[in-house]
Amino acid sequence: MAVTKLLAGLLLPCAWASLRVADVNLTRRLAEPRPSTITGCPADYKDCGQCRCVPPTVCSKCPAETASKPVAAPSADPSGDSDNEPVPSAIIGCPRGFVDCGSCQCVPRSSCQYCRGSRPPFPPSGGSEPQPSETPGCPASYVDCGTCRCVPESTCQWCPGSGTGVPGPIETVPTRPSDVIGCPASYVDCGTCRCVPESTCQWCPGAETATTEEPDFDNETNVTDTTETTTMGWHIVSRPSEVPFCPRGYVDCGTCRCVPESSCQWCPGAWVPGVPSPTPETPTPVPRPVPAPTPTPVPSPAPRPSEVPFCPRNYKDCGWCLCVPEPTCQWCGGEQSELPVPRPGPPSPAPAPRPSTIIGCPAGYFDCGTCMCVPRSSCQWCPGASPNFVQNHTDGTDGRDGPYGPLRV
Structure with a gap:
């Protein structure tokens, strides 16, 4: 009996020490960088500890996971207390612009959506939401959204920058070497854009994508036709909308897509200089646009x-x-x-x-x-x-x- 007690007294401390070493090793392994399980995470970003989808250099600042706190799958809408808003990181040596949010410390703000307890999720799901139009003379039910001004709310889904729309296409866009004299060698021409980075072509009007678009059943007119409204030396150029399923009679003008023709007067880029030729059919003349203000030149700072x-x-x-x-x-x-x-x-x-x-x-x-x-x-x-x-x-x-x-x- 005495021998049994003696052996138990010797073996229990050894077993406890072994368990502590195993726990430390497990915690260390959980804190080491590992391939990220987050969909859409950059290839060189990692999961480490409680941080998700972060640069490997940040892993040393991430709290380690423990065996009793398993790694949780990211949520599209993380929940947490209202106090867990992203705040500037208090970690010494953390890169400028990185934040603390939820369980993550010293991470890019875009990674907060994957941090347990962070609120609200980042990045935002879209751009600006429709707002009551501030355009003088605009109908009361019309709104401003994205680049469109004074349009029906149903049009916002086609306005670049609108929170109700779908992000721009990501298909490969046909490009050609730029014929602009002095343009950088890596820049291209595509659509109406000249001398731009190739990644920009997806947003250039007139750049056809490599995929086949769905037919436009609502637009039966020739999309090459244009309509010009002239007043006081300026005229609006519009054309039947090329947006699939855009309501019949809606047009593209300037930066606006799929808008009523009456809204073109508020679309940036729709007005171009022209010979004054007022027509009797114009019910209400539109005032001449105000030229854009020119900022005072400022000495160029050192890059x-x-x-x-x-x-x-x-x-x-x-x-x-x-x-x-x-x-x-x-x-x-x-x-x-x-x-x-x-x-x-x-x-x-x-x-x-x-x-x-x-x-x-x-x-x-x-x-x-x-x-x-x-x-x-x-x-x-x-x-x-x-x-x-x-x-x-x-x-x-x-x-x-x-x-x-x-x-x-």
Whole structure:
């Protein structure tokens, strides 16, 4: 009996120590980077500990999972307390812009949707929701959504940047080498866009995708026909809508797709200069558009390597611009500048470049003329881009040749 007690006294501490070592080893293994199980996660991102879909360099900051707390599958709508909003990370050495959210610490904000207890989920499910239209004279039941102004709410599903719509197509778009003199070698022409990155072509009007689109049963007219409404030296160019299943009689004009023709006067890019020829059929003359304001030139700041996560390696931060091609820096103001991006009031014949509202467009890209989601340096080759911008800002001083050669307006 005494021998049994002696053996038990010797074996129990050894067994307890072995269990603790096994638990530590298990916890360490659970904290090590492993291939991410998150659908759509970048290939080089990992799951580690309680973090999901994060860069491997972040894993050292992630709390380790334990055997009693199994890895949970990501949820499309994480639930949690309202106190678990993403906040700037308090981890020493955490990259700038990373946040703490739910069980994750020091992660990109886009990873919060996979963190247990994070709220709300990120990224958002879409763009801007329809809002009551602020356009003077717009019917009370019409709304603004995405790039469309003063349209029926049912039209928002076809408006770029609208939260009710579907993200732009991701099919391969036929491209051709750019014939623009001085255009970078890797840039292409596609649709109405000239000298743009190939990834931009999916948002270029007129660029046909490689897949076969469904037939347009509602539009029986020839889609090549255009309609012009002329007033006070400017005219609106519209055409039968090319959007599948768009209601009959709706048109495409400027950046608007599938809208009533009466809404074209508020669509950026729909107005082009023309010879005054008022017609008696015009019931109500539309006032002449106000030219876009021209910002005061600001000295170009020195570019520096971009600190924006996932920014292309050769892109820069300069002044108020983040993650842009280096030629774009000549139009970026200083660090402390409060100069806003010019936005013309509707209707505008040639809107100034503005941050792109296309879902998935790289940060720092712009909408200008018929081009949507392009580097600002490409705006000089986009049909319908602001003449004031092309003349005054291609070289930052007096409207001489652009950074890649003579301008083609």
